[in-house]
Amino acid sequence: xxxxxxxxxxxxxxxxxxxSIKCEQNLGHDTMYWYKQDSKKxxxxxxxxxxxxxxxxxxxPNRFSPKSPDKAHLNxxxxxxxxxxxxxxxxxxxxxxxxxxxxQYFGPGTRLTVT
Amino acid sequence: GQNIDQPTEMTATEGAIVxxxxxxxxxxxxxxxxxxxxxxxxxxxxSYNVLDGLExxxxxxSFLSRSKGYSYxxxxxxQMKDSASYLCAVRDRNQGGKLIFGQGTELSxxx
Numbered sequence: 635x636x637x638x639x640x641x642x643x644x645x646x647x648x649x650x651x652x653x654s655i656k657c658e659q660n661l662g663h664d665t666m667y668w669y670k671q672d673s674k675k676x677x678x679x680x681x682x683x684x685x686x687x688x689x690x691x692x693x694x695p696n697r698f699s700p701k702s703p704d705k706a707h708l709n710x711x712x713x714x715x716x717x718x719x720x721x722x723x724x725x726x727x728x729x730x731x732x733x734x735x736x737x738q739y740f741g742p743g744t745r746l747t748v749t
Numbered sequence: 750g751q752n753i754d755q756p757t758e759m760t761a762t763e764g765a766i767v768x769x770x771x772x773x774x775x776x777x778x779x780x781x782x783x784x785x786x787x788x789x790x791x792x793x794x795x796s797y798n799v800l801d802g803l804e805x806x807x808x809x810x811s812f813l814s815r816s817k818g819y820s821y822x823x824x825x826x827x828q829m830k831d832s833a834s835y836l837c838a839v840r841d842r843n844q845g846g847k848l849i850f851g852q853g854t855e856l857s858x859x860x
Contacts, residue, residue: 667847675852676852677838677850677853679847682847689845690844690845724791736780736797737794738794739794740791743791
């Protein structure tokens with residue numbers, strides 16, 4: 635009965651590689667997000683999709699490309715990984731506007747380590 | 750632009766009360782959220798304020814003053830398990846409704 639799930643939980647890879655992180659939510663939410671949390675615990679939004687459509691695209695390198703095959707899934711592909719990409723990446727989802735609850739629900743996170 | 754400030758660290762004693770403050774500046778304020786994050790885990794929702802005043806939920810309460818750009822999270826009857834990072838986040842309607850997070854306050858509860 636997991637609400638927001640991410641795979642993998644841990645990812646260790648070398649500089650220059652390409653990797654993907656997958657996210658799925660079974661809450662029936664329309665909006666999904668990707669956040670990056672760095673070593674200083676600062677949580678910053680990267681992308682947001684609503685019903686498979688990109689609505690927020692922060693200043694993120696083009697090496698990061700989100701893909702939403704349907705509104706329950708939002709994957710993150712990262713090309714040419716760099717040391718500075720090492721962080722914890724959180725997926726989140728939230729219900730559509732007008733609902734009584736509007737908080738975001740976070741996945742367990744993917745700890746990415748680039749060596 | 751947006752700016753959210755909260756203390757980096759706080760320490761309190763088990764059984765006591767602690768207040769974590771958050772000040773913010775944003776152009777399109779549309780709600781303030783508090784999240785709790787234990788080490789190595791995901792943030793979990795604690796409270797939401799969009800109107801001025803106090804919202805109480807068990808041992809946790811959150812207060813908002815929109816005119817002052819100020820909120821606080823009040824934790825009563827502290828327990829050891831309350832040791833965590835507490836994140837203040839503001840929703841901005843002028844930026845697609847995204848949440849802007851503060852850096853978090855690391856709370857240590859000591860016996």
